[in-house]
Amino acid sequence: xxxxxxxxxxxxxxxxxxxxxxxxxxxxxxxxxxxxxxxxxxxxxxxxxxxxxxxxxxxxxxxxxxxxxxxxxxxxxxxxxxxxxxxxxxxxxxxxxxxxxxxxxxxxxxxxxxxxxxxxxxxxxxxxxxxxxxxxxxxxxxxxxxxxxxxxxxxxxxxxxxxxxxxxxxxxxxxxxxxxxxxxxxxxxxxxxxxxxxxxxxxxxxxxxxxxxxxxxxxxxxxxxxxxxxxxxxxxxxxxxxxxxxxxxxxxxxxxxxxxxxxxxxxxxxxxxxxxxxxxxxxxxxxxxxxxxxxxxxxxxxxxxxxxxxxxxxxxxxxxxxxxxxxxxxxxxxxxxxxxxxxxxxxxxxxxxxxxxxxxxxxxxxxxxxxxxxxxxxxxxxxxxxxxxxxxxxxxxxxxxxxxxxxxxxxxxxxxxxxxxxxxxxxxxxxxxxxxx
Ligand code: SF4
Ligand code: SF4
Numbered sequence: 001x002x003x004x005x006x007x008x009x010x011x012x013x014x015x016x017x018x019x020x021x022x023x024x025x026x027x028x029x030x031x032x033x034x035x036x037x038x039x040x041x042x043x044x045x046x047x048x049x050x051x052x053x054x055x056x057x058x059x060x061x062x063x064x065x066x067x068x069x070x071x072x073x074x075x076x077x078x079x080x081x082x083x084x085x086x087x088x089x090x091x092x093x094x095x096x097x098x099x100x101x102x103x104x105x106x107x108x109x110x111x112x113x114x115x116x117x118x119x120x121x122x123x124x125x126x127x128x129x130x131x132x133x134x135x136x137x138x139x140x141x142x143x144x145x146x147x148x149x150x151x152x153x154x155x156x157x158x159x160x161x162x163x164x165x166x167x168x169x170x171x172x173x174x175x176x177x178x179x180x181x182x183x184x185x186x187x188x189x190x191x192x193x194x195x196x197x198x199x200x201x202x203x204x205x206x207x208x209x210x211x212x213x214x215x216x217x218x219x220x221x222x223x224x225x226x227x228x229x230x231x232x233x234x235x236x237x238x239x240x241x242x243x244x245x246x247x248x249x250x251x252x253x254x255x256x257x258x259x260x261x262x263x264x265x266x267x268x269x270x271x272x273x274x275x276x277x278x279x280x281x282x283x284x285x286x287x288x289x290x291x292x293x294x295x296x297x298x299x300x301x302x303x304x305x306x307x308x309x310x311x312x313x314x315x316x317x318x319x320x321x322x323x324x325x326x327x328x329x330x331x332x333x334x335x336x337x338x339x340x341x342x343x344x345x346x347x348x349x350x351x352x353x354x355x356x357x358x359x360x361x362x363x364x365x366x367x368x369x370x371x372x373x374x375x376x377x378x379x380x381x382x383x384x385x386x387x388x389x390x391x392x393x394x395x396x397x398x399x400x401x402x403x404x405x406x407x408x409x410x411x412x413x414x415x416x417x418x419x420x421x422x423x424x425x426x427x428x429x430x431x432x433x434x435x436x437x
Contacts, residue, residue, distance in 0.1 A: 185216035
């Protein structure tokens with residue numbers, strides 16, 4: 001599958017590669033100093049989630065040093081005027097504290113024409129009306145992005161992790177920011193204690209349902225870092241043999257991220273599919289220390305997954321080269337050949353248009369099947385029930401065929417196919433189904 005990556009978005013918007021300068025505003029966190037709570041969010045290290053940001057010094061020095069670090073990433077020979085940056089204030093809560101000082105600091109970024117956007121990480125309970133007014137004005141001169149911590153839509157998790165604000169606070173701030181025309185990027189952590197796959201997907205479904213759509217999302221793997229409350233509780237649970245936290249494997253993480261991406265609106269920019277905790281502090285998951293390898297595996301996994309509608313389990317099996325038109329048949333022949341040659345291909349099961357529908361003359365507006373007034377959706381759902389398949393799950397084609405071998409009875413087949421013209425014409429028959437594909 002393809003998704004809307006940050007690098008593509010930046011290239012389209014600014015016409016070139018744009019790099020982030022990690023800077024510090026000198027803010028602390030209200031969840032550490034007692035204003036909202038003590039101890040911080042349980043997963044947060046003493047660096048306040050910005051363990052790689054520049055040391056605190058005056059902003060000009062920080063920008064100069066951050067540029068020196070990043071400049072080797074530009075292709076050799078890139079002219080100075082073609083180097084563009086984002087001023088990125090990540091650590092702690094960058095709208096909390098002396099607002100006059102902060103506004104002066106953020107305004108000073110305007111004197112750097114090569115900085116095209118300013119990205120400010122903060123908590124949803126820390127944007128005052130005064131700050132919002134300032135950000136709205138600043139947004140007229142430079143692109144302002146607010147990165148809002150959210151982490152989970154499950155209030156129990158938010159409470160357990162000592163995050164200190166709930167979904168209603170997030171929702172209210174989100175609306176205020178969007179009303180002010182500001183770009184909002186939401187942070188989500190996958191793998192939090194007590195959260196199963198459904199809980200994580202619930203968070204993403206909730207975000208995907210927001211109107212207007214979220215501009216961007218950062219998906220972050222939960223890291224257990226030393227010197228955090230999460231680490232203490234995790235170690236304690238190991239001693240007591242308690243089931244406190246399921247440490248995701250790389251395979252599980254690839255799968256869950258792919259499902260998240262499938263659920264997000266296509267116009268939401270994906271800023272991150274994982275993060276990297278400082279190696280010196282990282283306790284779990286150990287595999288996440290090798291970021292390059294993780295990203296390679298994730299990208300390869302995600303690009304391999306394709307949407308596949310349930311009833312196409314049968315159509316691909318019984319396909320014999322006929323189709324609605326030449327273009328459809330050409331595409332279907334290619335897909336069927338690929339699936340037969342590579343039955344380990346990963347398929348994301350849907351009751352919506354898939355890679356086969358994409359080239360079908362019956363598909364309207366990319367989502368509606370005019371063949372039978374979109375009843376095909378019901379057909380997919382009923383067949384998924386009959387075969388005990390989960391829509392929104394990832395299976396290999398081999399697995400789907402193995403399930404069909406056990407569960408696809410003549411009755412199930414007839415029920416599913418009886419209204420289809422290909423069945424009526426005798427082109428598809430139960431006895432032709434190749435169960436040993
Ligand atoms: S009868 Fe229709 S739905 Fe059934 S397998 Fe054939 S083409 Fe697919
Ligand atoms: S007829 Fe409908 S369900 Fe079948 S391939 Fe075309 S669009 Fe998809």
